[in-house]
Structures are given as structure tokens and as C-alpha cells.
Amino acid sequence: MPFINVYYQENQLNNKELKKVSNRIHQSLIQHFHIPEDDYFQLFLPYPPQHFFYDSQYLLENGEKRTDNMIYISITCGQGRTVEQKKKLYHSIAEELSTHLNISTNNIFITLNETPLENWSFGQGLAQMVNQKEEK
DSSP: OOEEEEEEETTSSOHHHHHHHHHHHHHHHHHHHOOOTTOOEEEEEEEOGGGOOOOSSTTOSTTOOOOTTOEEEEEEEESOOOHHHHHHHHHHHHHHHHHHHOOOGGGEEEEEEEEOGGGOOOSTTOOHHHHHHHHO
16 A cells, blocks of 8 residues: 655656656565555656755765765555565665666665554545454
8 A cells, every 4th residue: 555756856757767667666565565566556746956955975885975866755655564674675676776767776765654554545535444454
């Protein structure tokens, strides 16, 4: 049930590249968070370059630097994944985007926000994840 927001600078990615980013993130979630293939909800939000602020070196190793090709990926999902699963997800997304879109791993910023099942509605005014859990 992840909901993904991807923030990037206007004109940084074309439509074909946006689809690749989307697919690579989704495949990483399937592989490491074991989500169903049809659990696919993503929103891409372009911003003008003057609205992006970041430190070029914060917490990067070996003197590496970020550039203006930063991509911010915010993942909201249910609780229950291990720290190891989260680390593997971050690594997978960064490697996939770096390999298939030539985006430096230095420029891939990921946050993960876990929310309880009762905080989700997938439409129809229902809390489907809670109803499923209560029925079992």
C-alpha cells in the first residue's frame, strides 16, 4: 500500500524517464517490501529550480557532492518492515535509477513514512486495510 511522491525540477525528466523512474521504484517495492504488483499509487511533482534547496555534501561520504539533478522520493506505507528491508529498498531504488536513468546515487533522497492501517482509505469511504485485518 505504498503511496509515492516524487519531487524533481521542471524539465529534469521527460515523460519516458518519468515512467522509468516510476517502474524502477515500483519494482524495488515489489522485491523488497513484497507488495502486490497492482498496489501502484504514485504522484510526480515538478518544481521550478528556484524552489529546490539542499546542502551539496550533507552526510555524503568521500567528498561526494549533490548536483541540481536532485530527486526527492517520499514513500508513505504501512508499518512492519524491518530496518534491513528498508536499507535494501533504499539501495535498490538508488542503484536502479542510477543504472537505468544515469541519476547519481548522490542525488537520490528518500524518506519513508510509516502509518497505521486505519489511516488508509483506497476509495469508497472505506478503511479497506482495517476491514481486511478484522475479517481474518
